[in-house]
Amino acid sequence: MTANGNGAGDMLGPGIELVAQQKLQPEAKIYSRLQKLGAFYREQFGAEPDFFVRVPGRVNIIGEHVDYCGYSVLPMAVTQSIVLAVGSNPTKHQLQLRNVDQDHFQNFDCDLKNLSFELPLPGGPAWYKYFMCGVRGIEEKLGKKFSPIGMRIAVDGNVPLAAGLSSSSAMVSSSVLATAHVQGMQLDRKELASISAKCEQYIGTHSGGMDQAIAYLGREGCAHHIEFHPKLNGTPVTLPSGKCFVVANSLAQKNKAASSDYNERVVECRLATRWLARNKNLSNWQDIIRFIDLEEACGMDNETFENLIKDKLTKWVYTRADICQEWGITEQELETKFLTANTQHMQEFKLRQRALHVIQESGRVAKFRKICEQLAQRGSVQDVKQLGQLMRQSHESLRELYECSHPDVERLIAISEKQNVSARVTGAGWGGCIVAMCDSQEAAAAYIKALKRDYYAQLPPHLLERHQPNDFNEVVFDTLPGNGAELFVQ
Numbered sequence: 400m401t402a403n404g405n406g407a408g409d410m411l412g413p414g415i416e417l418v419a420q421q422k423l424q425p426e427a428k429i430y431s432r433l434q435k436l437g438a439f440y441r442e443q444f445g446a447e448p449d450f451f452v453r454v455p456g457r458v459n460i461i462g463e464h465v466d467y468c469g470y471s472v473l474p475m476a477v478t479q480s481i482v483l484a485v486g487s488n489p490t491k492h493q494l495q496l497r498n499v500d501q502d503h504f505q506n507f508d509c510d511l512k513n514l515s516f517e518l519p520l521p522g523g524p525a526w527y528k529y530f531m532c533g534v535r536g537i538e539e540k541l542g543k544k545f546s547p548i549g550m551r552i553a554v555d556g557n558v559p560l561a562a563g564l565s566s567s568s569a570m571v572s573s574s575v576l577a578t579a580h581v582q583g584m585q586l587d588r589k590e591l592a593s594i595s596a597k598c599e600q601y602i603g604t605h606s607g608g609m610d611q612a613i614a615y616l617g618r619e620g621c622a623h624h625i626e627f628h629p630k631l632n633g634t635p636v637t638l639p640s641g642k643c644f645v646v647a648n649s650l651a652q653k654n655k656a657a658s659s660d661y662n663e664r665v666v667e668c669r670l671a672t673r674w675l676a677r678n679k680n681l682s683n684w685q686d687i688i689r690f691i692d693l694e695e696a697c698g699m700d701n702e703t704f705e706n707l708i709k710d711k712l713t714k715w716v717y718t719r720a721d722i723c724q725e726w727g728i729t730e731q732e733l734e735t736k737f738l739t740a741n742t743q744h745m746q747e748f749k750l751r752q753r754a755l756h757v758i759q760e761s762g763r764v765a766k767f768r769k770i771c772e773q774l775a776q777r778g779s780v781q782d783v784k785q786l787g788q789l790m791r792q793s794h795e796s797l798r799e800l801y802e803c804s805h806p807d808v809e810r811l812i813a814i815s816e817k818q819n820v821s822a823r824v825t826g827a828g829w830g831g832c833i834v835a836m837c838d839s840q841e842a843a844a845a846y847i848k849a850l851k852r853d854y855y856a857q858l859p860p861h862l863l864e865r866h867q868p869n870d871f872n873e874v875v876f877d878t879l880p881g882n883g884a885e886l887f888v889q
């Protein structure tokens with residue numbers, strides 16, 4: 400193994416990048432946080448942890464609700480992360496999980512020899528289920544080679560929950576990395592990302608792989624263009640120099656796993672794909688569920704695809720009867736074959752709007768990356784303006800066509816507009832955070848000040864109280880691209 404010099408991992412040949420084991424140095428930014436976590440571990444278990452894991456949250460700069468349709472995205476890892484202290488358990492096969500936030504996250508113990516997994520209950524799954532998804536992912540990957548080695552784990556997370564910054568994936572991915580290491584697996588970043596994306600689906604959301612991919616592939620100093628097709632690939636993208644990205648949390652929480660909104664959109668996209676595939680006389684139309692596969696099967700470019708949608712999906716709302724009639728199926732078949740467990744209630748489907756959003760948004764991602772690359776060669780004010788426009792168009796599309804904004808998010812966007820800052824909702828939406836692009840560090844400071852004054856200081860008293868002493872620095876902050884998953888030993 401040779402160090403690749405960026406601190407993000409070791410290279411083992413083309414395409415393979417390992418999560419390297421690093422010695423925890425006192426000068427590391429994470430040092431004091433891991434020391435505190437180590438102390439908590441000792442207090443809980445009376446022993447030293449063997450290693451630490453850090454997995455970041457992410458902010459998506461552009462490319463929303465396209466990953467599960469096979470299209471690429473452009474996120475970056477943020478500073479906020481989940482950290483784990485991990486040690487072996489003298490009580491064989493036992494997993495013991497302790498969260499430093501003992502007031503909010505109950506302890507969890509289980510026997511790894513009898514791993515069972517129940518689907519989430521209404522109200523959202525308990526926190527430790529995200530962790531168990533990761534253990535299950537590695538168990539499935541290793542099959543018979545999985546050995547139920549007991550683990551004692553202390554967890555500390557500072558990624559805001561249910562805010563579109565991917566706290567759930569950071570937890571699942573950290574569990575995958577810790578378990579894989581305990582099982583002695585080779586820790587290839589892309590493979591770990593794929594395992595994490597697959598096993599997070601046990602939570603019940605049919606998500607794409609964006610969050611898990613950037614959680615592993617993130618690299619200090621650059622965003623990443625993450626492609627999922629034909630296989631997972633990440634290309635570092637240098638963001639325009641001087642630009643500063645700000646994240647602002649609307650504080651409207653959205654737990655995707657506790658509602659059906661996210662899966663409803665996934666279902667609508669899958670139905671729209673099949674509708675168009677059938678229209679194109681593809682005999683395997685029922686099996687084509689991602690727009691990107693249809694695009695490939697028909698050899699279409701982005702513009703041709705958009706025209707196809709406009710031509711063939713002419714209604715604003717499709718009913719169950721419309722779909723059943725077109726495909727010659729019964730309502731029962733529609734439910735069993737085409738809807739997911741938590742979307743059985745759906746009566747109407749907005750196929751045109753969802754399809755248009757996905758195809759246009761995928762075009763915006765490609766443009767955004769191209770402009771960033773041009774700017775790295777030779778900057779022009781016009782190019783930078785276009786980036787801002789793409790972010791604004793993305794938000795408008797998410798609000799109008801995808802209907803995943805929230806009144807509080809809209810208030811943040813309106814304040815941003817007033818400050819002449821381009822901003823958009825980031826992550827799944829229906830609340831959560833916006834990401835904004837500011838012209839400089841100074842412009843970002845002025846923008847943050849305006850948000851604190853016009854949004855955060857106006858919050859209702861019960862929310863204001865939670866953010867004592869009301870500096871709001873945890874909910875609105877500028878952010879630089881950080882490294883993906885890391886593994887430390889003392």
Ligand code: NG1
Pocket residue numbers: 462463464465466467562563564565566567568599604606607608609610655825826827828
């Ligand atoms: P967040 O915002 O982390 O809930 C979700 C999905 C992503 C992607 C975005 C929308 C999960 C774990 N992640 O992200 O894959 O589809 O929404 O772009 O569900």
